Amino acid sequence: MKSSFYNTPGKHSGLLAWVLSTDHKRIGLLYLSCMTVFFLTGMTLGLLMRLELIAPGRTLMAASTYNALFTLHGVIMIFLFIIPGIPAALGNFMLPLQIGAQDVSFPRLNLLSWWFYITGAAVAITSLFTGGGAPDTGWTFYVPYSIRTGTNVSLAVFGVFLMGISSTLTGLNFVTTIHRLRAPGMSWFRMPLFVWSIYATGWVQLLATPVIAITLLMLMAERFFGVGFFDPAKGGDPILFEHLFWIYSHPAVYIMILPAMGAVSEIIPVFARRTIFGYKAIAFSSLGIALFGYLVWGHHMFTSGMSDEARMIFSLLTFLVAVPSGIKVFNWVASMYKGSIRLDTPFLYVMAFIFLFSIGGLTGLVQGALATNVHVHGTYFIVAHFHYVMFGGTAFAFFASLHYWFPKMSGRMYHEGRARVAALVLFVGFNTLYFPMFILGWQGMPRRYYDYLPQYQTGHVIATIGSWVLATGILLMVYNLLRSLKDGEKAGDNPWGGTTLEWKTTSPPPAENFEKIPEVTTGPYNYK
């Protein structure tokens, strides 16, 4: 084998060559492997929840176990999987390659971010087994319940705090890298769209994450010292906590989706063998989403007792953020027009992404409209919405890019036949699992319910069956990828015929990325 970063470990060897490496590719793979483990754990919890919900009443576990399960499921999926998902894992690996740099601006800071991430994850997981037991607040940590409950909220929150630092530092690193380390000739409008989306995401990480950090610190101060910020008995205002929480957590959903959108914009031109339609529109809509994303957090609080004026303004702003998402969708579809399309697995996932994300996004409109939000808030309608955007959106885009970049990262091809079957099973399972939840939600089934009234059972049974189909698909996909690592065909440097810079180096790339830093003379998707 030619020299690749796998066989140039640097100062250390063995495991240390990974956990102490400052090579962005190794750090990316570190994130990727940890994340996969957490993802499967989170999914297993999801599966258990579905089992419990197959029938009303107690099926498997006690109410307190169930409550801990969905809290953990939410925390793991959001903070351990989906937020670091595309940016920290794939972004770390691909960003410097795509802009023709040797590494990120601050390689040691990058490693430190991973350490923050893994420490935070360890702390969060420790919270399950120590103190008062697994936290049971839901991933939103709403006060005053989160202050009163005897479970181990403080430790879990501290874990999330550490992961927040990790996310902020990653954003800082990427923004600086994109400003400073682009290869000669790569002007802003010659950057791949994935880089644009990471850039927009980086700013959101920088500006939003500190707010959750301070909010969680206040929550801990409440629990340890009884300061009174959120305790009505001392004049505190629980609604203010909701504001603070969503000031971060709404922008955070764009941390989740923007890189996914970037990856999709990367894959479409390659498999349609033509340039992207409306490059600038897609690039600017990323910034637009990041910008408007700050202004809409109140749509999570339409029934909280917030002032009616605020409800109106937040509803209006919420609708504005849908427009740039629409622009992206339209441009993607237009990019297929008169292309020469190969329906390989990455592209199948991308098509699934567009379909599922549109469903998730459009039902977001139902939630953003005041009159209907009141009815669906706090029900399974919301649960369906966010699984469609987060799982159907981000996670499907993640699967797409995992297959797309698999040859670059590993030097081998995955097995195409198995991969397509997995994609199909996943798609069917996904819709069977989550579509009934829209109906359940509209019928009034509240979320975070351990037990439910019998009239909701049909929907729950279908969903539970769907979860098994989905699990089969996931297992097949994971099996296929792992096995292809060992016995997949050797991939060339550029198996898909991509035009961005990561395809101009060997697969897997050498430690310093490029033999010679490339000179950029055209836009990123030049298929002329």
Add this chain to the structure above:
Amino acid sequence: MNDIAQTASPHKDYAGSKLGMWLFLFTEILLFGGLFLVYSVYRSMYPQDFHAAAAGLSVVLGTVNTVILLTSSLTMALSISALRRGNSRRSVLLQSATIVLGLVFLVNKYFEWSGHIHEGLYPNAPELLTRSHGEILFYGLYYVMTGLHGIHVVVGLVLIGIMLTLTMRQRITGADYVKLENAGLYWHLVDLIWIYLFPLFYLIT
């Protein structure tokens, strides 16, 4: 930790490090921003109580601390100029002065806090709980905000301490001073935040 930096990245990206530092400062602004938000909400809900509670703080101590921090910012800024003019001895002196001023600030804060704690004005204290809602919140904010600021002062002092040794060992020089400059930026930010904390807590009328 610094030997790797020299070897690992032969081309130092001066502007890049500074950009990174500024971005970090932005996150600090937003971190404190969350607290300023809480402050402004509760102040607008309980203006009278905040007024009454603020009377309990010593304007004199607050002013003295403001002057100390402003001066420490001056010495910090001067130390960089001195270094860049090649006078590293003077730079070391000025950095030490900054550290001393920072320590004096902390000592003052210590006396101020322990004074209030003796009066029974600390979070969840029985004495404090007899007061009005706004006063409870005022003192809560007072401790959390000046406490977080205090932590930043301590971090800043440690940083400057490291810079000091590096300057003495000639590892930070007039030709390669970006670390010192970044430490300076951090220290000025600590000052900047205090510039707002001071009127918000001590000067409410």
Add this chain to the structure above:
Amino acid sequence: MNEQDKHIVPTKTFVSVWIVLLMLTAVTVTVAKADLGAFSTFTAIMIASIKAGFVLWYFMHLKYEKRLLKLLLLVPIITLAVIIGLTFVDVWYR
């Protein structure tokens, strides 16, 4: 790319800025004693912002930085303003 900027701020500038800052501190303390009613908070914040401006502009060297950095500084400030503003749409009308 590796340009270190050439400008060294003269000691005199720093010392004058420091003196201005001390004077502004004196002003804000005095003004606070004179009760300005509704305006007192406003003046206090304004004076603090002027002070902050001096620190940013001279001590933090912003005056001598490229335009990009100056503009970027607006980003967190505007973000913070927007966050506080929108929250107050709730707080004021509740």
Add this chain to the structure above:
Amino acid sequence: MHGWTNLSSSVDSVFLFIMGISLVLLVGVTGAMVYFAVRYRRSKHPHAENIEGNLALEIVWTVIPTLLVLAIFWVGWKGFVYMRTVPQDAMLVKVTARMWSWRFTYENGATSEVLKVPVNQPVKLAITSSDVLHSLSIPAFRVKEDAVPGRENYLWFQPELTGSYDLFCTEYCGMGHSAMVTKVEVMSEQDFNAWYRGATGKASDGRSGPDGVKLFADKGCSACHSIDGSPKVGPTLKGVSGHRVTVLTGGKEREITATDAYLRKSLVDPQADVVKGFPPIMPSQKGVLKDAEIDALVEYMKGLH
């Protein structure tokens, strides 16, 4: 699902309006995508055409969606204004949520655990909570509003059909969240008046004994404790008095006998001795109940065999 209140149909029409637009968009987007994927697959269309963009199109699909979403906002907002404008003649019912039961208090002092309202009469609910966040939701009526401690929120509706409807708590509030379910009884005007006149502030059931029975229901004890021997969130109180119980005191296990003093302490300082196998979540009644009420409850519990 239609026509249970004045609000149901207006909310549903907003929903249908959004759904209509969404469906058109979804079908359009998906249809175009699938059509292109088939029409331009590589085997049929080996050479792609490089079209970089089209300004007119970009403007079209920026402006039209903007207009569409503004229209959606507008109908949503209109419907909402109606939901927030309480008619003058609305009947007021105060709602107190607590872990994990509801209490409805009427203007004549009557209280109930089930929301009873007359048909065709606007009703305003003034909602608060005595502990953590809850949310009152009546899906059939399309209404929902959070119960926030220290605040009073409101909603209103006018039921149009008699019958019994589900009322849920839709803000997570701990272990019993999914059990915080009750009913809305929409009654004919006569039935309602008959109940309303009979149910004043005094105990409605004629059973004797101290207030214990009523306190036990009213103060929310029954949300967590049964009196029939089955454990709920908390241990059953059947035969508590005098039974041997293993408790955790400061993390250490010990076995004690439930004396009067122990029962009293269980109410005012429940976290001191936590019954083994149960979470330490019982709310302290200190400052919530008067001494006399605590006495009455202890008396009552002693009588549970």
